[in-house]
Amino acid sequence: MARNGSPPDQVAAVRDQLRARGLRWTPQRRTVLEVLAETQGHVTGAELIERCRARDPATIPSTVYRTLDVLEEIGLLRHGHGPDGREEFHVGPEPEHGHLHCAGCGASWELGSDEAAALMTAFEDSHGFAVDLSHLTVVGRCRDCRTANAP
Amino acid sequence: MARNGSPPDQVAAVRDQLRARGLRWTPQRRTVLEVLAETQGHVTGAELIERCRARDPATIPSTVYRTLDVLEEIGLLRHGHGPDGREEFHVGPEPEHGHLHCAGCGASWELGSDEAAALMTAFEDSHGFAVDLSHLTVVGRCRDCRTANAP
DNA sequence: GCTCCTATTGCAAGAGGTTGCAATAGCAAC
DNA sequence: GTTGCTATTGCAACCTCTTGCAATAGGAGC
Numbered sequence: 582m583a584r585n586g587s588p589p590d591q592v593a594a595v596r597d598q599l600r601a602r603g604l605r606w607t608p609q610r611r612t613v614l615e616v617l618a619e620t621q622g623h624v625t626g627a628e629l630i631e632r633c634r635a636r637d638p639a640t641i642p643s644t645v646y647r648t649l650d651v652l653e654e655i656g657l658l659r660h661g662h663g664p665d666g667r668e669e670f671h672v673g674p675e676p677e678h679g680h681l682h683c684a685g686c687g688a689s690w691e692l693g694s695d696e697a698a699a700l701m702t703a704f705e706d707s708h709g710f711a712v713d714l715s716h717l718t719v720v721g722r723c724r725d726c727r728t729a730n731a732p
Numbered sequence: 733m734a735r736n737g738s739p740p741d742q743v744a745a746v747r748d749q750l751r752a753r754g755l756r757w758t759p760q761r762r763t764v765l766e767v768l769a770e771t772q773g774h775v776t777g778a779e780l781i782e783r784c785r786a787r788d789p790a791t792i793p794s795t796v797y798r799t800l801d802v803l804e805e806i807g808l809l810r811h812g813h814g815p816d817g818r819e820e821f822h823v824g825p826e827p828e829h830g831h832l833h834c835a836g837c838g839a840s841w842e843l844g845s846d847e848a849a850a851l852m853t854a855f856e857d858s859h860g861f862a863v864d865l866s867h868l869t870v871v872g873r874c875r876d877c878r879t880a881n882a883p
Numbered sequence: 884g885c886t887c888c889t890a891t892t893g894c895a896a897g898a899g900g901t902t903g904c905a906a907t908a909g910c911a912a913c
Numbered sequence: 914g915t916t917g918c919t920a921t922t923g924c925a926a927c928c929t930c931t932t933g934c935a936a937t938a939g940g941a942g943c
Contacts (some may be wrong), residue, residue, distance in 0.1 A: 709875030724860030
């Protein structure tokens with residue numbers, strides 16, 4: 582389960598980052614951090630709250646969302662919006678990446694870093710626009726759904 | 733205000749499309765249609781409801797959303813999700829298009845059709861994936877915000 | 884004009900998320 | 914160990930959107 586170093590280490594590191602910014606270390610934040618430490622990839626806000634409640638039934642949603650805001654500010658995670666507009670959090674050291682979502686079968690893939698780079702370069706050149714990949718979800722229909730639908 | 737033909741014409745055309753599908757023409761749908769007829773570009777669900785209420789204070793949100801679903805089904809409009817995940821409707825005969833949204837200043841632009849085409853072709857080639865442009869919002873930072881922030 | 888079938892409405896409840904505010908509790912300094 | 918400042922919390926209310934269900938009302942057929 583642990584990736585590199587024990588989970589307590591990661592949590593302690595975040596605690597220090599918070600303190601260094603004059604922010605505070607509270608039991609509620611510890612709970613959120615612990616949940617995140619054993620989470621990889623994408624989670625929705627609702628899932629996160631549910632898992633926090635499993636650890637501490639007294640968890641309040643607004644506290645979780647506010648903690649997530651703080652963690653995003655210090656760069657520990659990023660949020661985006663899934664195909665249905667619901668909030669989705671991307672945890673951990675994985676590089677930011679976009680998503681491809683099929684409206685037909687509901688499957689989703691991560692965008693390869695080469696494609697992502699091409700996309701970013703394109704917008705950079707044409708608009709001077711810096712794309713935030715973690716916020717990018719491309720919705721459409723995958724090959725399978727297209728062939729199934731229009732032979 | 734009127735685009736081509738008088739607004740009543742557009743509304744009547746929709747009425748006939750609905751009837752042709754065995755669907756019904758109701759005062760509530762007429763209200764929504766009238767509001768849409770004088771709307772161009774992007775609207776959020778909430779805005780639409782507000783405008784419907786201006787015409788008919790008895791308007792109920794669920795009715796509006798359900799009407800919008802129906803209208804989307806017959807191809808009269810498309811919905812997507814704005815940068816904050818809120819629903820956004822794109823009205824009228826304009827071709828589908830993606831959006832660029834600056835997280836810094838909140839501005840947003842439409843994607844040029846050439847860029848959009850390039851993007852679609854790219855995903856088509858690499859994944860056989862058909863992008864739904866109307867659902868595409870690219871979030872990032874525009875040239876101005878970038879230069880303002882990192883000189 | 885009247886009937887009947889059923890699409891649609893209105894309502895109420897619920898899910899996911901946000902916000903304002905008074906009370907609480909970190910933690911730094913003494 | 915106390916004190917005091919203020920970041921956080923918990924709560925309650927609110928917003929946007931969805932869903933289930935009984936009651937209503939289009940409109941096709943007679």
